[in-house]
Amino acid sequence: MAVALAGLAGLFSLLSPASQAATTTAMSTEIEEGKQLFLVGCSSCHGVNADGVIREDGTVLGPSLIGVGAASVHFQVGTGRMPMARNNVQAPRKSIAYDEEQTLALAAYVASLAPGPAIPEPDQYDPAQGDIARGGVLYRTNCAQCHNTTGQGGALTLGKYAPKLTGVEPVHMYEAMVTGPQSMPVFVEPVMSSEDKRDIIAYLKNVESEANPGGLGVGRIGPVSEGLWVWVIGLGALIGAAAWLGARSS
Amino acid sequence: MTTHSSDLEPASQGGDPLPDPGLPPHRPRLSDTDAKSAKRAERQVAAMFGIAALASLGFVAAYLALPLIEGDLVRLQLSNLALGLTLGGALFLIGLGAIQWAKKLMPDVEMVQERHPFESSPEDQAGAIAAFQAGVEESGIGRRKLIRNSLIGGMALLPLPIVFILGDLGPLNPSPPRVRASTIWGPGVRVVNDVTFEPIRPEDLQVGQLVNAMPATYKDIPETEHVDALNARAFASVILVRMELDEFEVPQGREDWDVDGILCYSKICTHVGCPISLYEQQTHNMLCPCHQSTFALAESGKVVFGPAKRPLPQLALEVDAEGYLAAQGDFAEPVGPSYWERAKFENGERI
Numbered sequence: 001m002a003v004a005l006a007g008l009a010g011l012f013s014l015l016s017p018a019s020q021a022a023t024t025t026a027m028s029t030e031i032e033e034g035k036q037l038f039l040v041g042c043s044s045c046h047g048v049n050a051d052g053v054i055r056e057d058g059t060v061l062g063p064s065l066i067g068v069g070a071a072s073v074h075f076q077v078g079t080g081r082m083p084m085a086r087n088n089v090q091a092p093r094k095s096i097a098y099d100e101e102q103t104l105a106l107a108a109y110v111a112s113l114a115p116g117p118a119i120p121e122p123d124q125y126d127p128a129q130g131d132i133a134r135g136g137v138l139y140r141t142n143c144a145q146c147h148n149t150t151g152q153g154g155a156l157t158l159g160k161y162a163p164k165l166t167g168v169e170p171v172h173m174y175e176a177m178v179t180g181p182q183s184m185p186v187f188v189e190p191v192m193s194s195e196d197k198r199d200i201i202a203y204l205k206n207v208e209s210e211a212n213p214g215g216l217g218v219g220r221i222g223p224v225s226e227g228l229w230v231w232v233i234g235l236g237a238l239i240g241a242a243a244w245l246g247a248r249s250s
Numbered sequence: 251m252t253t254h255s256s257d258l259e260p261a262s263q264g265g266d267p268l269p270d271p272g273l274p275p276h277r278p279r280l281s282d283t284d285a286k287s288a289k290r291a292e293r294q295v296a297a298m299f300g301i302a303a304l305a306s307l308g309f310v311a312a313y314l315a316l317p318l319i320e321g322d323l324v325r326l327q328l329s330n331l332a333l334g335l336t337l338g339g340a341l342f343l344i345g346l347g348a349i350q351w352a353k354k355l356m357p358d359v360e361m362v363q364e365r366h367p368f369e370s371s372p373e374d375q376a377g378a379i380a381a382f383q384a385g386v387e388e389s390g391i392g393r394r395k396l397i398r399n400s401l402i403g404g405m406a407l408l409p410l411p412i413v414f415i416l417g418d419l420g421p422l423n424p425s426p427p428r429v430r431a432s433t434i435w436g437p438g439v440r441v442v443n444d445v446t447f448e449p450i451r452p453e454d455l456q457v458g459q460l461v462n463a464m465p466a467t468y469k470d471i472p473e474t475e476h477v478d479a480l481n482a483r484a485f486a487s488v489i490l491v492r493m494e495l496d497e498f499e500v501p502q503g504r505e506d507w508d509v510d511g512i513l514c515y516s517k518i519c520t521h522v523g524c525p526i527s528l529y530e531q532q533t534h535n536m537l538c539p540c541h542q543s544t545f546a547l548a549e550s551g552k553v554v555f556g557p558a559k560r561p562l563p564q565l566a567l568e569v570d571a572e573g574y575l576a577a578q579g580d581f582a583e584p585v586g587p588s589y590w591e592r593a594k595f596e597n598g599e600r601i
Contacts, residue, residue: 142462
C-alpha cells in the first residue's frame, strides 16, 4: 500500500509541470506569510481563524473576514484604515502600517479562506481610459450624496463620515466600490459595471487635477462651507470692526 | 386717591433715588497731548488712503492684464479674485482711514444735544381740530343718515370677496386644487438603473448594495415635455437596497413587498423633499443631508432622527415574467413632503 502511494506520488511529481508546481509553491508561501502577519497584527480583533470576534455583550469587536476577498484587504490595509488605532465608529485613513508586499500577502491569505472580490487589474481603474463626462453623471447620481460633488466628503450619522476622495489611489477607489467598506454600500457588476467605475474614477481624478486660483477654496465643498466661513469668519470680522468703531481711542 | 399717590412718592424728598451720574471726566488721547503720536496717526491715515488709491489703480491693471478667455474657468476665477481684492481693498481702506482719522485726530470732546418735546404747537393742534370739525359739518354725515348707513354697509361687505377667494384654499373649494398624489410608477413598471436605464434582476444585487433607480416608463415621456419629465423624475426616484432576510422587520400588510431581501423606497425625503440616498449599509439608516432626518430602512422606513414626520414610503416589488424587478403598483401614499390635502389620499385616490 505504502509502496503504491509512494509510486503514485512519484508519478504525480513526474507528470505535473515544474512551472505550475513552482507557482503553487510561491502562492502557498505568500499565503503562509500572510497568515503569519495576520496572526500577529490582525487576529486580536478578527480572531485567529479570521472568523470575527464577538464581545460578551453581543457587539462585534472585529467582523469575520471570510469571503471579504483580497480587494477588501488591499483597500483597508493599503489606505492605513487597518489596523485600526482604536475601535470606533469610523476607521480613518492614516499612515500605512504594512508595505505593498506584506499587504498583498495578507490579501492572499484572506482570499484563500473563501472566494471574494479580487484586486482589480490596472486596466479596470486606469483614469486615462475613462469617460470623464459619463463618470460625472454616474458619480453625481450614485456617490455625490455622501462624498459631495467634487469628492470632498461629508457627514453621516453619529460621528461617521464619508471621507474625502482627493489623493486616493484609483485602485483603492475601485476596491471601495466593490467591497463597500464600513458604512459604504456595495456597487458591483452588473448594476455598476467595471467600465462605469473606471469612468467615475476618471471624473474624480479630473476634478482633483483642476487648478483652483479663486482665493480661499474652502475645500470646494459647496455653499454650506462657504456659508459657514462667511457666518463665522466674516461675521466675526464685522463684529470686531463694530467693536473697534465704538471703542474710545487711547 | 391722594393716599395712593402719596404711596408712590419716593421715600426721600430729594427727588431721583438714583442720581444722574453725569458724564465721565474727559480723558485726552495720546494724540491730543503728544505731537509725535498725532504725527504718527496722520501718517497712518495717509498710508491707508494712499494704498486705497494704489488698489484702485491695481483694479484697472488687473482688468487689463487678465482678460477673460472663452471657456477658461481658471482665468475667470483668477480675474474675479484680482478684481474683488483690489476694488474691495480700496473701499475698505478708505473706510478704515476715515475711521482712524476720526478716532485719533478729530476732536472727541463730549457734547450734549438737548432733546425737545415731540409735538405740534397748541395753535397748530387747535387749527387741525377746527378744520376736521368743519369738514364733518359740511359733509353733513351727521344729518344725512341714509348716506352714512349705506357707507357703513358698503365698507362692511368689502372683505367678503377676500374671505370668499381665500376660502378656496380650504373646504369651500368647488374644484379641488391640482395635487400630486401619484407617480408614474404602476403595476408591472420595471425598476431600472438611473443613468444607464438597464433593467435589474434580483440576482444582480448583493447584500449591502445600493442602487439609485427609476421607473422604466420615465423614458416614454417625450423629451419635448421637459417640465413633465423633471416632475416625474423628482417624484418617482427610488433606491433599492438588499439586506439579509433576518436583518429587517416586515410589518403587517407588507409581507410580499420585498424580493428576497431587496427593498425599494422613495428617494424623496418626507420633510421638505430633498433627494436622499446617504445609505449606511451597516446600520441600514438613510440620512437626509438637508436637515439630518434619518430613516431606518430595516424598520419600514421609520423616522429615527430629525424633523421628518412620516416614514419613507416603500414601493412594493415583484419579479416580472422575464425575471426583472418591477413594481406591484404605485406608492400606497403620496411621496415627498407633506401638504394640506395629503391626509385625504390613499392609493392615489382622494378619500
